[in-house]
Amino acid sequence: MSEPTPILTTEKLVMQFGGVTAVDHVDFSLNPGELRCLLGPNGAGKSTFFKCLTGQLKPTSGTIRLNGQDITGWETHAIVNLGVGIKTQVPNLFDGLSAYENIRMAARRRHLKPMAKERAEEMLEKCGITHLARREVGLLAHGQRQLVELATVLAPAPALVLLDEPAAGMTGAERDRLADLVLETARRAAVVVVEHDMAFIRRIAKFTTVFNRGAIFREAMIGDIMTDRAVQEIYLGKQADVAA
Amino acid sequence: METSLHRDAGFWVMIAIGLALLVAGPLVWDLFQIMQITQYVVLSVYVLSLSYIWGFGGILSFGQAAFFGLGAYTFSVASINMGETTFPFLLAFGLPALFGAALGYFMFYGKLSDVYMGVVTMVVTLIFWKLINHTAGPEYAIGDARLGGFNGIPSVPVLNVPGKPEAWLDPGQMFQVFMAILVILYIVLRTLIASDFGRVSLGIRENETRAALLGYDVRRHKVIVFAIGAGIAGMAGGMWATYQTFVDPNVFSLEMSAKALIWTMAGGVGTLAGPIIAVVVLQYLSLKLGEMHVLNNNFILGGIMMVLVLLVPKGGLPTLRDALVALKARTPAALQR
Numbered sequence: 001m002s003e004p005t006p007i008l009t010t011e012k013l014v015m016q017f018g019g020v021t022a023v024d025h026v027d028f029s030l031n032p033g034e035l036r037c038l039l040g041p042n043g044a045g046k047s048t049f050f051k052c053l054t055g056q057l058k059p060t061s062g063t064i065r066l067n068g069q070d071i072t073g074w075e076t077h078a079i080v081n082l083g084v085g086i087k088t089q090v091p092n093l094f095d096g097l098s099a100y101e102n103i104r105m106a107a108r109r110r111h112l113k114p115m116a117k118e119r120a121e122e123m124l125e126k127c128g129i130t131h132l133a134r135r136e137v138g139l140l141a142h143g144q145r146q147l148v149e150l151a152t153v154l155a156p157a158p159a160l161v162l163l164d165e166p167a168a169g170m171t172g173a174e175r176d177r178l179a180d181l182v183l184e185t186a187r188r189a190a191v192v193v194v195e196h197d198m199a200f201i202r203r204i205a206k207f208t209t210v211f212n213r214g215a216i217f218r219e220a221m222i223g224d225i226m227t228d229r230a231v232q233e234i235y236l237g238k239q240a241d242v243a244a
Numbered sequence: 245m246e247t248s249l250h251r252d253a254g255f256w257v258m259i260a261i262g263l264a265l266l267v268a269g270p271l272v273w274d275l276f277q278i279m280q281i282t283q284y285v286v287l288s289v290y291v292l293s294l295s296y297i298w299g300f301g302g303i304l305s306f307g308q309a310a311f312f313g314l315g316a317y318t319f320s321v322a323s324i325n326m327g328e329t330t331f332p333f334l335l336a337f338g339l340p341a342l343f344g345a346a347l348g349y350f351m352f353y354g355k356l357s358d359v360y361m362g363v364v365t366m367v368v369t370l371i372f373w374k375l376i377n378h379t380a381g382p383e384y385a386i387g388d389a390r391l392g393g394f395n396g397i398p399s400v401p402v403l404n405v406p407g408k409p410e411a412w413l414d415p416g417q418m419f420q421v422f423m424a425i426l427v428i429l430y431i432v433l434r435t436l437i438a439s440d441f442g443r444v445s446l447g448i449r450e451n452e453t454r455a456a457l458l459g460y461d462v463r464r465h466k467v468i469v470f471a472i473g474a475g476i477a478g479m480a481g482g483m484w485a486t487y488q489t490f491v492d493p494n495v496f497s498l499e500m501s502a503k504a505l506i507w508t509m510a511g512g513v514g515t516l517a518g519p520i521i522a523v524v525v526l527q528y529l530s531l532k533l534g535e536m537h538v539l540n541n542n543f544i545l546g547g548i549m550m551v552l553v554l555l556v557p558k559g560g561l562p563t564l565r566d567a568l569v570a571l572k573a574r575t576p577a578a579l580q581r
Contacts, residue, residue: 054457080459092457094450105447108440109459152458 005068007032007160007190008053013062015048022048023059024214032159035186037201037222038194040211041234046194047089049211050164053192054086055079066160081109085158089165089194091145095138099129099148102137106152123151128177142169150178154185161191167200179203202226210234249438258517262427269423270416278415280531284524285422286487287503290480291511291519292429294504297473299514300437302449303466304358307365308477309500310372311340315478316485316495317376317391320400325387328409329401329486336482337475344474348467355463366501373496396492403486422483426520429476433516436472445469477504510552512559522560 008030015023023045030036040046051057053064055076064072071079080086094102104120111119124130127147132140137148146166153161163182167175175197182204185191195201201208205222212234218225225231249255270278290312297303315336322332347368351361380393389397403418405411413421436442444465448455452462485491494500507526511518526545533541556563 056453075461076453076456077459077461080457086457088453088457092451092454094447094454096450097446101443105443106458108443113440152454156459 004031006030007034007067008192009065010049010053011063011065013049013052013064014060015045015052015057016060022214023052025062026214026216028209028216030160030190030192032190033186033188035182035191035204035206036193037205037208038192038211039201039208039225040217044211045214046211047164048214050162050192050194053162054084054088083156083159085153085156085161085189087149087153087161087163087166089168091142091149093137093145093149093152096136098134099137099140099151100124100133102148103151103155107155110156119155123155126154127151127181143171143174146170147174147178150181154181157188159189161185161189163191164194165196166193167195167197175200176203249434254517255434258430259427262423262430266420266423266427269419275415278419282415282419282422282487284527285419285426286480286483287507287523287527288520289422289426289429289483290477291504291507291523292426292433292516293473293476293480295508295511295513295516295519296433296437296476297469298508299512299516300442300449301445301466301469301473303470303473304362305365305470305473306362306501306505307367307369308473308504309496309498310365310369311344311474311477312481312484312500313369313372313376313493313496314340314343315481316491317397317481318478319482319485320397320491321386321389321391323401323486324389324397324399327401329403330406333403333479333482333486336485337479340478340481341471341475345467345471347474348470352463352466352470366498369496369498369501373493373498376493376496392492394493396490398490400485400489400491402489418487422487425479425483430516430520441465506549509559510549512561512563515559515561518559518561 006029008028010026010028013023013026013028014021026045026049028049038046038049048057052059055071055074055078058073062072063070066079066082066084069082071082076086094105097105100120103123104116107116107119107123110116121130121133124133127150129144129147129151132144132148137145140148146169150163150166153163166182167178170178179200182191182193186204193204201222208220208222208225209216210218210225210231217234218228218231220228265281269281273281290308293311294305294308297305318339319329319332319336322335323329326332347364351364356364376391377394379391380395382390384391384393391397402412403421404413437445444455444460447458447460448462448465455465456462481495484495507522508519510526511520511522526548529548530541530545533539533544552560558566
């Protein structure tokens, strides 16, 4: 069997802020339908790398390709319109609008009016937030906001989903639901998850990329990562011992 | 918030009031009252230009007077040269809208922050004001129209019936035309705000990042909203010029920009009806205060403004609406006792 064409690649991606190199010559590749977790200690460059992928930052050098197309330096909305769903670290929502309206507007970008309505209702149910539909999202708890944002990300049915710390601030039950949602999404789309929460990672992770000091430190199956001494030293430390 | 437009009682009430005034006004008011109320109508059109872009697009402009003045001068110069007013009136919308699109392009594609946007819009207004004040000499003329510097342009034509340059509107008719424009503008803006385009504007107002993350081009969208606001302000300027049959550089004054902000704030950001009511109330008040000659007019208005900001920061109409909702919620409990 031949290698599948990757949906997302970066070549020698570099992002510098003044004298600091936050992302240092990263070669990354993601296959269609793959679920990939990005791990790494604070300041490892995960989020900067993520922001380069989403167009929120313009990389200093290197290229990013989506389905073979060079998207380096594109505006966020243009990248999104190629079929990418993005969830940011701090939930970005239309605070003054209802949860339903937030999700409907996400669906409306890709669907006609009646379809968008249907799709929004479907997403509310799938994410278990139907009871929040009419609530103003600015007034919701952090974990609830995370779920609303996830629903807005998934509503247009993107082919590539980028999630930055989706489990942050969630209760155990919300986290479990999120894990199921991510696994289900991964059946139809490629998914990249940046996450700290080890309990969450263990539920969803397969092939995993570990960042350290702006570069890729290891890429391996999560089981091997967890037992990798060097990885434990840079990052996992006690958390890994507890999880194991 | 998400009730559809045709089920919103306030929408129909506003239209009904507008139409009733349009029909009955000229029958019951004397000439002076008609002139006075026509002024409120023109300024209402003007305030809607800011209420729309600020309340429903999140764009705070300190320079609506730039477009207002540009519309006033465009109408004056064009109508003097052409000897009729229909095309100049359209131009009073079109030219400021184009200028707004160009200015908006540099501001939004240049990703200026809100503060700098405020500064730029204000400075543009000042530049216009300075520039037009220095056009007193006879060499400053566009066709037959001398710009006249600080003296302004006298004898700006009165609006005529389209296609009949000799058929000038009398004050009653002019009031009716302007009132019709206001009603139509109100309907158009409410429809626009309720449309998907308007929903995206609201989204951008709430969170630009999320709007971009959903695939909406925030910059382009803001340029369009800003240009629409500029066009409306320009149209109001054209109405102002023909209403006064005179235009001078004060249409570009910072006071003119500030008034739009004050009316919008007093009436309530995020409503259209509120700022219109604020125009009528505050203009009437400043007229009456001016007649009394007791205290400086601006001093009292400034005082009123401070009280409004401190006591009703949300603005008049939203505060009233909240009070009504609170009252409704309390009534059943009171009845049970």
